[in-house]
Amino acid sequence: MSATALEVSGVSKRYEIGHLAKADTLVETLAGGLGALRRRLRGRRLQREEFWALRDVGFSVETGEIVGIVGRNGAGKSTLLKILSRITEPTTGRISLHGRVASLLEVGTGFHPELSGRENIFLNGAILGMSRAEIRRKFDEIVAFSEVERFIDTPVKRYSSGMYVRLAFSVAAHLDPEILIVDEVLAVGDASFQRKCLGKVRDVSRGGRTALLVSHNLGVISSLCNRCVWLDQGRLNAVGGAGEIVRRYLAFTEFPQDGRLELAAIERPAPHAERLRITAAEWLDSPALVQGRDSRLRIHFEARQEVSEASLAVGFSRPDGTRLLTYETDYTNRQTPRLRAGQRGWVEFTLPSVPLSADTYLLDLGAKSGLFHDLDYLPGCAQVEIRPGPDTHPRIVKQGWSVRLDAAVRWGEGGAA
Amino acid sequence: MDVSVSPAQASSAPAAATGLVIEAGRAERHYWRDLWRYRELLGFLAWRDVKVRYKQAVLGVAWAFIQPALTTAIFVFVFRHLAKLPDGGVPYPLIVLSGVMAWQLFASSLSGTSGSLVGNSSLISKVYFPRLLVPLSSLAVSLVDFSVVLAFFLGLSLWFGHWPSWHWLALPLFMAMALGAAFGLGLWFTALTVKYRDFRFLVPFLLQIGIFVSPVGYRADFFPQWRHLFALNPMTGIIDGFRWSLLGGQHALSPVALLVSLALIAITITGGLWFFRRTERKFADVI
Numbered sequence: 014m015s016a017t018a019l020e021v022s023g024v025s026k027r028y029e030i031g032h033l034a035k036a037d038t039l040v041e042t043l044a045g046g047l048g049a050l051r052r053r054l055r056g057r058r059l060q061r062e063e064f065w066a067l068r069d070v071g072f073s074v075e076t077g078e079i080v081g082i083v084g085r086n087g088a089g090k091s092t093l094l095k096i097l098s099r100i101t102e103p104t105t106g107r108i109s110l111h112g113r114v115a116s117l118l119e120v121g122t123g124f125h126p127e128l129s130g131r132e133n134i135f136l137n138g139a140i141l142g143m144s145r146a147e148i149r150r151k152f153d154e155i156v157a158f159s160e161v162e163r164f165i166d167t168p169v170k171r172y173s174s175g176m177y178v179r180l181a182f183s184v185a186a187h188l189d190p191e192i193l194i195v196d197e198v199l200a201v202g203d204a205s206f207q208r209k210c211l212g213k214v215r216d217v218s219r220g221g222r223t224a225l226l227v228s229h230n231l232g233v234i235s236s237l238c239n240r241c242v243w244l245d246q247g248r249l250n251a252v253g254g255a256g257e258i259v260r261r262y263l264a265f266t267e268f269p270q271d272g273r274l275e276l277a278a279i280e281r282p283a284p285h286a287e288r289l290r291i292t293a294a295e296w297l298d299s300p301a302l303v304q305g306r307d308s309r310l311r312i313h314f315e316a317r318q319e320v321s322e323a324s325l326a327v328g329f330s331r332p333d334g335t336r337l338l339t340y341e342t343d344y345t346n347r348q349t350p351r352l353r354a355g356q357r358g359w360v361e362f363t364l365p366s367v368p369l370s371a372d373t374y375l376l377d378l379g380a381k382s383g384l385f386h387d388l389d390y391l392p393g394c395a396q397v398e399i400r401p402g403p404d405t406h407p408r409i410v411k412q413g414w415s416v417r418l419d420a421a422v423r424w425g426e427g428g429a430a
Numbered sequence: 431m432d433v434s435v436s437p438a439q440a441s442s443a444p445a446a447a448t449g450l451v452i453e454a455g456r457a458e459r460h461y462w463r464d465l466w467r468y469r470e471l472l473g474f475l476a477w478r479d480v481k482v483r484y485k486q487a488v489l490g491v492a493w494a495f496i497q498p499a500l501t502t503a504i505f506v507f508v509f510r511h512l513a514k515l516p517d518g519g520v521p522y523p524l525i526v527l528s529g530v531m532a533w534q535l536f537a538s539s540l541s542g543t544s545g546s547l548v549g550n551s552s553l554i555s556k557v558y559f560p561r562l563l564v565p566l567s568s569l570a571v572s573l574v575d576f577s578v579v580l581a582f583f584l585g586l587s588l589w590f591g592h593w594p595s596w597h598w599l600a601l602p603l604f605m606a607m608a609l610g611a612a613f614g615l616g617l618w619f620t621a622l623t624v625k626y627r628d629f630r631f632l633v634p635f636l637l638q639i640g641i642f643v644s645p646v647g648y649r650a651d652f653f654p655q656w657r658h659l660f661a662l663n664p665m666t667g668i669i670d671g672f673r674w675s676l677l678g679g680q681h682a683l684s685p686v687a688l689l690v691s692l693a694l695i696a697i698t699i700t701g702g703l704w705f706f707r708r709t710e711r712k713f714a715d716v717i
Contacts, residue, residue, distance in 0.1 A: 099558035100557065104454060109450070110450045
């Protein structure tokens, strides 16, 4: 079936920053109005600062497709999803949707901390657009999926952040829309729960339904999506096959020139970055890694609450998200410090000649408490280039994301015994 | 899980119907239909507010009657014992409590409605639904509180030997007027609060003054020389109505005050709806 599920044409969205940001109380508006009046009397015009979050964006999605949206922060991805979800109106343009739409811009929208898990399932389900009968029918399934059966009658304010997120995602996962719109919420919970979540999205397209998803995790985009939309500064840069667009997007994204990566502003799905936030990272030697040489990476963090057994990690992944190497502080030197609330600090990794072939990789940064409790996770938050060094053998310069490792080798003579 | 969506299921669900078009200024068309579709959500939001209201309060729902009971006690002391205002043969506590009930239904609905959008800002910036549901659902809490006080009034009335009369049947009408007045004004305030948080300070202040300006602690029908001035306040007609019905007709109904109330309620609701609908599409951008 190849009917059009969704068609976006000429959509623009304008925000007026000057007026929204500055005049938030009546007095300020009145004062601003007086100022404007004075300027007008003097023959000058008030300059309104406009900001186009989206400019003339158009594309269409066929029924049964999963389409990813990529772009840097501020490219207009979230604004586009908000318009598609009818939360805000476009300034110009037109969108036609053929089918029942459900959008998931946040996990646990409308959850009330005082209500029990059971009550929140009904409330959240209704907010996401399910009918009471539908929620009742799927209730057991939702509870089973969330793995919080034992605490279903406990107020969710007593839940751990992991339980909270699992329950919230489970409600959302049981929506049955014809068009599903998802913003950066798939990477929640531990690894096995994440696999379950991704499986749910795959089911959507198998059921002949359509999905539109934003993610910073390019691995998720290229493995889940058929096609991909690339936004840049509010404009449509390219539409095409997911693999191709992700490759082009990666090639386009600039390498950090001074080796410093600002990460504080990147949005993470809750509960990530609530207790501990990775704020920045920097390559101390050079932004590109050279084979045969040590490279130092310093990761800056800020603990918002007390954290026990903290450890940080850095990983290298292929552009499709497959992790190749991981370095973790608790594995490397077995130190797992306790961090005070409000404590800022850094960890410096010295990576001895990263054993990867010369190519471009994605850098994953993460923090956890104890063995399993995720604190923050930034998959593919930056690119990193590994260059051949002076000692690199010319024949193994380019091997395509393979790992080079040393092994003891002996040579012998003669046939098999 | 592979429950396929049949067309019948899709149309019964409260989400967008097939063939939805989003354009600037187009939300208008689906609005009233959507409001009906989302009626279950209205119920859930109201249920949430009621359920959460007295959580973790030791005295719980007792708070719903402690406040009016104390206000009544103080007003009886001030207006009856200090100011020696006439009671017309009705126990003064009943006069005051019936006024306090009307006032409280209005006041708690108004402050609930006025704060409702900002109180639900996380919903408004993340999910679509007709925004009118938010102020509407906030009325439920006031009604629950009101029913507690009504039961208290009934007890007090019986204790004074006053049996409910047929006049009680008219009470829902006057309740609707109090809710209507609060809702109409609340629509203005809540939409304005989205952009100008000043109104958060204005509403409690207005309510504080209002309780003295309105005939809550005294009988308006015993001051014929002030009648017309009283009638300018829409709450006069409503409070008169509450007393007339709860005191079994032992309080005069003033047709002028009632008409003024009805007219003002109609104007504020119409204007409020117009203003709310006009500003609604910007809520998510501004809140």
